Amino acid sequence: MIDSHCHLDPSTYGGDEGVDAVVARAVAAGVTHMLSVGSGYGFDSAARAVAVARRHANVRASVGLHPHDAKDFTDARFADLLDMSQLPEVLALGEMGLDFHYDSSPRDTQRAVFRAQLREARRRQVPVIIHDRESGGETLRILDDESAWDTGVLFHCYTGNLAMMEQIVARGGWISIPGIVTFETAGEMAEVAARVPDDRLLVETDAPFLTPVPHRGKKNEPAYVAHTLAKVAALRGRPVAEMESLTVANTRRFFRWASS
Ligand SMILES: [Zn+2]
Numbered sequence: 366m367i368d369s370h371c372h373l374d375p376s377t378y379g380g381d382e383g384v385d386a387v388v389a390r391a392v393a394a395g396v397t398h399m400l401s402v403g404s405g406y407g408f409d410s411a412a413r414a415v416a417v418a419r420r421h422a423n424v425r426a427s428v429g430l431h432p433h434d435a436k437d438f439t440d441a442r443f444a445d446l447l448d449m450s451q452l453p454e455v456l457a458l459g460e461m462g463l464d465f466h467y468d469s470s471p472r473d474t475q476r477a478v479f480r481a482q483l484r485e486a487r488r489r490q491v492p493v494i495i496h497d498r499e500s501g502g503e504t505l506r507i508l509d510d511e512s513a514w515d516t517g518v519l520f521h522c523y524t525g526n527l528a529m530m531e532q533i534v535a536r537g538g539w540i541s542i543p544g545i546v547t548f549e550t551a552g553e554m555a556e557v558a559a560r561v562p563d564d565r566l567l568v569e570t571d572a573p574f575l576t577p578v579p580h581r582g583k584k585n586e587p588a589y590v591a592h593t594l595a596k597v598a599a600l601r602g603r604p605v606a607e608m609e610s611l612t613v614a615n616t617r618r619f620f621r622w623a624s625s
């Protein structure tokens with residue numbers, strides 16, 4: 366299995382030793398690779414994700430400016446981020462997008478920082494990881510407006526409805542299903558997880574939050590992506606092993622992640 370989206374931040378897991386233990390438990394659970402997202406835990410989370418990827422050949426990183434942190438954008442920080450995005454350990458830009466639920470940054474700042482990252486991703490032909498919460502479809506409109514779809518667009522922790530999933534897929538986008546699908550309250554998400562086309566489906570933990578059943582109450586970690594995968598397989602009426610190889614292949618294709 367691959368966890369396509371987690372935050373292996375030493376500040377969350379008790380330092381480097383804590384992260385090493387999390388990675389070891391993931392491998393023991395059959396999660397051979399993980400993508401650690403350096404965005405959303407303050408501007409410095411990008412450099413921390415890169416450092417973890419440097420120490421673990423089976424961990425790759427992305428770097429980006431989360432809408433929560435968009436208010437801290439400066440030209441110098443953006444230049445640093447773009448330099449990091451060229452490193453061999455870094456496979457994508459993001460997560461980036463709009464979050465009108467928390468509104469941790471002013472909306473106009475969120476929009477501007479999102480667009481700036483999309484333009485650089487297009488210029489560099491780097492895939493992007495999208496965070497979208499309660500934007501009322503504006504994230505899609507900005508992606509259209511910036512002609513962003515060709516470089517590869519992944520909606521992570523997808524909790525939108527079926528109609529929007531279909532619009533994303535029709536534009537060539539990809540969908541990653543989080544552990545929320547294991548919750549009794551999953552609702553329409555269960556239907557989405559059943560219906561994302563085979564060639565656009567990924568799974569993730571978004572660790573350290575959103576721990577799947579049956580580990581609710583514990584800190585989330587990549588090992589638990591197995592529960593999300595099993596639930597997705599059950600919802601689709603397919604063998605887990607088949608869904609495992611399919612989601613691994615999709616994750617490698619989306620991130621252009623060479624085997625190692
Ligand atoms: Zn997110």
Ligand SMILES: [Zn+2]
Nearest residue numbers: 402405460571
């Ligand atoms: Zn995340």
